Amino acid sequence: MKMKGAQMVCEALIAEGVKTVFGYPGGAIMNVYDEIYKQDGFEHILNRHEQASVHAADGYARASGEVGVAMVTSGPGFTNAVTGLATAYMDSIPMVVISGQVPLSLIGTDGFQEIDAIGISRPCTKHNFLVRELSDLPRILKEAFHIARSGRPGPVLVDIPKDITAEIGEFVYPDRINIPSYNPTVKGNKRQIEKAINAIVKAKKPLLYIGGGAVLSNASDLIREFAQTTQIPAVETLMARGVMGAKNPLLLGMLGMHGNYASNMAMSETDLIISLGARFDDRVTGKLSEFAKYAKIIHIDIDPANIGKLVNVDYPIVGDVSNVLTKLINGINGKVNPEAYSDWREVLERYDALHPQSYEDSNKVLKPQWIIERLGELLGEEAIITSDVGQHQMWTAQHYPFDRPRQWINSGGLGTMGFGFPASLGVKKAKPEKTVVNITGDGSILMNIQELVTAAEYKIPVINIILNNHFLGMVRQWQTFFYEERYSETDLSFQPNFKALTEACGGVGYDVSTKKEFDEALKDAIEKDKVAFINVQVARFENVLPMVPANGALYNMMLPTKNIEAKETK
Amino acid sequence: MNEVRRVISVLVENESSVLSRISGLFAGRAYNIETLTVAPIPNSNHSHITIATKGDEKTLEQITKQLHKLIPVYKVIEHNQMVEKEMVLIKFPIEQNLADIQVLCSAYNGGIVNVGEEMIIGMVADEPFRVKHFIEASKRYNPIEVVRGGVVAIER
Numbered sequence: 001m002k003m004k005g006a007q008m009v010c011e012a013l014i015a016e017g018v019k020t021v022f023g024y025p026g027g028a029i030m031n032v033y034d035e036i037y038k039q040d041g042f043e044h045i046l047n048r049h050e051q052a053s054v055h056a057a058d059g060y061a062r063a064s065g066e067v068g069v070a071m072v073t074s075g076p077g078f079t080n081a082v083t084g085l086a087t088a089y090m091d092s093i094p095m096v097v098i099s100g101q102v103p104l105s106l107i108g109t110d111g112f113q114e115i116d117a118i119g120i121s122r123p124c125t126k127h128n129f130l131v132r133e134l135s136d137l138p139r140i141l142k143e144a145f146h147i148a149r150s151g152r153p154g155p156v157l158v159d160i161p162k163d164i165t166a167e168i169g170e171f172v173y174p175d176r177i178n179i180p181s182y183n184p185t186v187k188g189n190k191r192q193i194e195k196a197i198n199a200i201v202k203a204k205k206p207l208l209y210i211g212g213g214a215v216l217s218n219a220s221d222l223i224r225e226f227a228q229t230t231q232i233p234a235v236e237t238l239m240a241r242g243v244m245g246a247k248n249p250l251l252l253g254m255l256g257m258h259g260n261y262a263s264n265m266a267m268s269e270t271d272l273i274i275s276l277g278a279r280f281d282d283r284v285t286g287k288l289s290e291f292a293k294y295a296k297i298i299h300i301d302i303d304p305a306n307i308g309k310l311v312n313v314d315y316p317i318v319g320d321v322s323n324v325l326t327k328l329i330n331g332i333n334g335k336v337n338p339e340a341y342s343d344w345r346e347v348l349e350r351y352d353a354l355h356p357q358s359y360e361d362s363n364k365v366l367k368p369q370w371i372i373e374r375l376g377e378l379l380g381e382e383a384i385i386t387s388d389v390g391q392h393q394m395w396t397a398q399h400y401p402f403d404r405p406r407q408w409i410n411s412g413g414l415g416t417m418g419f420g421f422p423a424s425l426g427v428k429k430a431k432p433e434k435t436v437v438n439i440t441g442d443g444s445i446l447m448n449i450q451e452l453v454t455a456a457e458y459k460i461p462v463i464n465i466i467l468n469n470h471f472l473g474m475v476r477q478w479q480t481f482f483y484e485e486r487y488s489e490t491d492l493s494f495q496p497n498f499k500a501l502t503e504a505c506g507g508v509g510y511d512v513s514t515k516k517e518f519d520e521a522l523k524d525a526i527e528k529d530k531v532a533f534i535n536v537q538v539a540r541f542e543n544v545l546p547m548v549p550a551n552g553a554l555y556n557m558m559l560p561t562k563n564i565e566a567k568e569t570k
Numbered sequence: 571m572n573e574v575r576r577v578i579s580v581l582v583e584n585e586s587s588v589l590s591r592i593s594g595l596f597a598g599r600a601y602n603i604e605t606l607t608v609a610p611i612p613n614s615n616h617s618h619i620t621i622a623t624k625g626d627e628k629t630l631e632q633i634t635k636q637l638h639k640l641i642p643v644y645k646v647i648e649h650n651q652m653v654e655k656e657m658v659l660i661k662f663p664i665e666q667n668l669a670d671i672q673v674l675c676s677a678y679n680g681g682i683v684n685v686g687e688e689m690i691i692g693m694v695a696d697e698p699f700r701v702k703h704f705i706e707a708s709k710r711y712n713p714i715e716v717v718r719g720g721v722v723a724i725e726r
């Protein structure tokens with residue numbers, strides 16, 4: 001069929017099964033928006049900032065496992081999208097972003113709203129394309145979706161000059177992919193897997209180290225089965241919360257800078273790490289020379305570059321976690337005695353009893369940890385939780401009882417403040433039947449606050465809970481510990497009236513400073529079924545603990561009972 | 571850590587931004603590039619890129635793996651058994667002794683390629699360390715300009 005390039009874009013999106021596109025129009029992408037107007041194959045959500053569009057597409061992808069799609073114009077539209085691309089890139093989220101570009105004839109002339117999108121996005125996309133001929137467009141779109149979701153997933157940018165979207169050509173959407181230079185390894189090497197099995201059989205203190213790749217690979221059921229049959233204890237990274245399930249007795253908790261005592265000690269004492277889609281990030285390992293000193297390492301990862309990048313690996317296995325784990329489960333059947341590790345598990349239980357994840361509640365002031373625990377009691381498995389970046393994010397990861405993968409959505413690798421709210425809109429579009437709650441801070445929320453308008457217009461009823469400490473709390477915590485309490489530019493005492501602001505934009509707002517008020521506000525917000533802001537006044541000087549200082553040894557934690565005297569509220 | 575030199579060949583799809591993908595990767599991840607050469611492979615839509623780099627073993631392993639991750643990269647070859655050559659052109663003032671320069675160039679597998687009214691141009695193609703020696707040796711003839719070509723290598 002003959003059609004304009006702009007229509008080809010829409011047809012390709014429909015062929016890929018895209019239901020929702022998040023975006024913002026402008027000159028260079030107007031031809032495509034004209035076709036969006038005429039079609040009804042997918043819905044378009046007009047965010048109020050391109051960064052929010054990309055985060056929303058990202059949230060959609062994280063919640064659904066499908067490729068998220070965002071659309072922006074050239075120049076400032078594209079540059080606004082860069083933080084969104086980088087956020088998705090660092091967490092390996094499958095996404096296709098389509099950007100308008102100035103016409104081919106103007107490229108390189110510093111034309112109006114021209115910017116080198118390919119150059120800027122190269123280091124923060126899995127791949128990018130500049131479309132130079134209309135006849136390439138269908139193939140490029142097909143490849144973009146394929147590259148985004150296959151192998152180690154990631155965002156792909158397709159930059160389309162305006163004259164290409166105006167030109168008319170023949171449209172055939174290819175049904176086959178042919179990229180000879182791109183063949184990700186998904187099946188683990190048999191011999192390596194056998195070696196790994198032998199290592200597991202020999203180990204006395206094995207430990208499952210589960211990362212975000214386990215979520216991306218939908219490996220949760222297999223991991224639970226593997227843990228169950230072998231009775232090997234497990235720790236999760238920030239990105240893997242929910243994979244084992246909070247109630248699972250084999251789960252020790254989250255490890256790393258704000259991991260719990262038992263998890264970090266387990267990592268420090270294990271003799272065999274079985275790494276499942278984790279990448280030994282510095283926020284996880286602490287000081288590398290002190291990290292897991294007694295352990296041999298089995299590293300299962302779809303990206304060969306992750307293996308041996310930071311730690312030396314004894315049993316490298318390149319492949320998709322689910323694929324490898326299926327073989328591992330088959331191979332290990334009957335070879336391990338679940339009793340074999342009972343001494344090890346006992347040691348870890350004692351560690352946990354010694355320093356459980358805890359905080360001191362107060363009857364004078366709301367503790368942020370209480371809010372998270374309470375939210376967990378009230379919503380539990382049912383809700384999907386997104387977050388921004390800061391103390392509130394860590395408290396949520398520590399205290400919310402995540403029960404399944406894709407229930408916890410946050411920016412881990414890049415740590416992007418302003419991610420949570422727009423991402424929650426994408427999550428709600430992907431999973432409308434779920435209650436979606438964004439846990440945010442008084443700093444982060446202002447970085448994409450304009451999305452109140454989007455949420456109100458499209459009736460996307462997400463609930464934002466601001467753990468309001470009148471601080472850039474996480475930075476303030478570092479200033480308390482490491483900068484002798486010089487609170488340089490972190491005091492957020494000057495605040496908007498969040499309740500009024502919400503209501504001015506068409507949402508519902510609540511001011512909360514007691515437990516009772518919190519329960520009531522949450523109940524009311526769920527019933528009202530509108531975008532809501534629950535502004536919770538919490539203890540100002542609360543610290544996230546345990547804490548491993550940056551580049552400290554993982555076993556040297558600052559613990560709630562020792563070291564720290566958290567100042568009570570002013 | 572011990573830095574070693576390594577020559578890597580990268581076979582890539584001929585697409586306009588592939589070179590920037592590779593040089594950007596090296597810059598962004600703080601890898602060294604000593605020399606980099608590119609040329610299309612005849613009768614194909616591929617190009618052959620040769621990179622001479624330096625780093626410790628871990629870094630060199632990462633370089634290979636990260637290169638391989640780039641979508642338009644077909645093949646990454648870390649050379650062990652290779653024939654490695656580099657070309658250099660040197661311009662000398664016409665006052666210098668033509669015969670001396672001729673002898674020097676031929677000692678390094680080269681010769682004089684041009685003699686004009688004002689200058690003499692010598693060319694040498696040899697192993698990179700020999701090219702270095704040649705440049706050293708040519709200093710006594712007051713070279714005006716030295717242009718090195720970068721390393722090319724082929725596995726043997």
Ligand SMILES: Cc1ncc(C[n+]2csc(CCOP(=O)(O)OP(=O)(O)O)c2C)c(N)n1
Pocket residue numbers: 388389390391392393415416417418440441442443444445467469471472473474475
């Ligand atoms: C875009 C961006 N800018 C700066 C930072 C650095 N940063 C990390 S946490 C934080 C404070 C966040 O404050 P708030 O949202 O109030 O959360 P809290 O820590 O108080 O819970 C800052 C500034 C960041 N992560 N992202």
Ligand SMILES: [Mg+2]
Pocket residue numbers: 390441442443467468469470471472473
């Ligand atoms: Mg705050």
